[in-house]
Amino acid sequence: MNLKQLSHMLALSQTTVSRALNGYPEVNEETRRRVMDAAKRHGYRPNPSARRLATGKTGMIGYVLPTGAAVEIDPHFVEFLSGLGDYARSHELDLVLSPADADDQETTYRRIVANRQVDAVYISSPRPVDRRVALLNTLGIPFIVHGRSEGFGFDYPFTDIDNEGAFHEAARLLIQLGHRRLALINGDDRETFAIHRERGMRRALTASGLTLGERHICSVTMTEENGYRAARRLLEQSEPPTAIACSSLIMALGVVRAVRDLGLTIPGDLSLIAHDDVFPWLRPENFSVPLSTTRSSIRLAGARVAERLAARISGLEEGARGEVWPVDLVVRGSVAGAPV
Amino acid sequence: MNLKQLSHMLALSQTTVSRALNGYPEVNEETRRRVMDAAKRHGYRPNPSARRLATGKTGMIGYVLPTGAAVEIDPHFVEFLSGLGDYARSHELDLVLSPADADDQETTYRRIVANRQVDAVYISSPRPVDRRVALLNTLGIPFIVHGRSEGFGFDYPFTDIDNEGAFHEAARLLIQLGHRRLALINGDDRETFAIHRERGMRRALTASGLTLGERHICSVTMTEENGYRAARRLLEQSEPPTAIACSSLIMALGVVRAVRDLGLTIPGDLSLIAHDDVFPWLRPENFSVPLSTTRSSIRLAGARVAERLAARISGLEEGARGEVWPVDLVVRGSVAGAPV
DNA sequence: CGAAAAGACCAAAGCGCTTTGGAAGACTCT
């Protein structure tokens, strides 16, 4: 059932039927009802390929997926995706993932824009002065950054959490509890979120006349193993930290294992706070010692990004508004006063 | 730069240029070279929307993503996706995720087929007599099932691992080590993979005159917490198992925690084998006691599924061939002889 | 040598929608 058949059946022109269906004003309300009715009854659905060719609109949002043998898409992505899907579903938006060589994403971005394959895209895990942001800005396709980039000569729309504030609060709490030697096990420090977390922590330390020495900071891919290694390195120093802030729950698993291997205890010998993106399959309250966290649902962020993309596509949102979500600090058993 | 311009520039018809570019035989080789050359020089790329409308081919593969507040997409998905992306990238295939209400995926499948939104789709986490398989079979779109379904009046193409064989081997090993009371912490037993694993284990037990009692089997969503709970339930019985087979590494984390909470040890009091899908961020060799596993890379499976989909799209693969990959049994420190 | 076959190319008709540029009739207003 296509437009031609439908309009013939209604003894109307394709023009009128098309307009009736798409809510244009220049059509009699009575006629519109008739059309709507017939369309529903016959299950007419406009062919998206045809519509695409005519309008350029695709009803899809895009994401360039970095791939390659050495590239690991981490589990955060899937949780973000869930949120995105939650929103997208109710708006019949599809998501297209375009796999790209991790070292040359630009080609793919250019392709999907030139080909008009999607109406909007989002970017995740941005770095400071991220080339993708600059690129999309010049290409002129609607986009949202999940996270933040910095230091451009222009503004851009983003949705981010207050990583700096979160880790500032976490560090402040630890300091209040008497800790003097804090350490940070961070994610990849080429990414903005990691830089912000470090900055937040440093700010809290400085305010109390403390510092975050080179020896007390690690920056690694967020795997269990790297968490373990980092913790061992930190704790086997001559002056080990008495508290650690950790950028992910998965790494925190490794930290806990290291602590145990070294015959230490949490929170007796070490206080631990980790960032929790809220995975359904790994909860901080279920750690052997319930884990204190800075918490922010990455799933909700996904839904929000989808919502904003939809708004931008339909022209409801414009400009470069950035939003920063606060992060909860949730205190559980893994923090205590510094050992004497 | 579109076809019209290009052909005008070459003083050829659109027909000839199109055919030259698409490798049709009825064009002079000399002419073809000229065309190819000009196309490359001017960076001509056929507009996919137009091509789509004309041919119905999209260059995309589809996946219906179940969503909803209660639905958790698990981390296996992202790893599978990585593999899919690895292959898809080299073939300029994109992947479109269509979010659907988890309870009504059929509507979405019908939509993407009716609209010709993708050239092929894949299905994951199939159940026995999975309605999606039956549906896609009647809808007549190329598809591959990742996993297996059972009991149709027709065959279908799938790529699966030998779940039954894997858990059969695992159980056999445990029995050889003298264990008599085995337990299984399984995934959702409405899914085929879980049924196969149980079947494999049962087969091994039966062969030795043993059984898998109702009290020794759990079937839960694969989260850390559920692993913990299941293990507690099993181990606090009057006649607790001396060995557990577990369907995922994430649940195994919970098992290890439970064992520790109960003051038991691995492998002294309990032998543990888990299935490992090979996540880069959580490795069995890094468990406090290195974990024995049945291992099969889900990422490789993703690449294979993409490859087969591509083959089916281009007509290189036909029929209902199913393939079953063997699973490695990797023995590490978490298994030992049964306690006396 | 003449007929048939093969080779190389093209004009034009789709694919199914949106949108432009009217046109016809009804209504208002002076």
Place this chain on the structure above:
DNA sequence: AGAGTCTTCCAAAGCGCTTTGGTCTTTTCG
């Protein structure tokens, strides 16, 4: 009553590609 204005609808021209159904020229072969 005639000019102007709405309201409501339509024919046809795109969007940029593929493909059908030729035509014209050259080659092959009995």
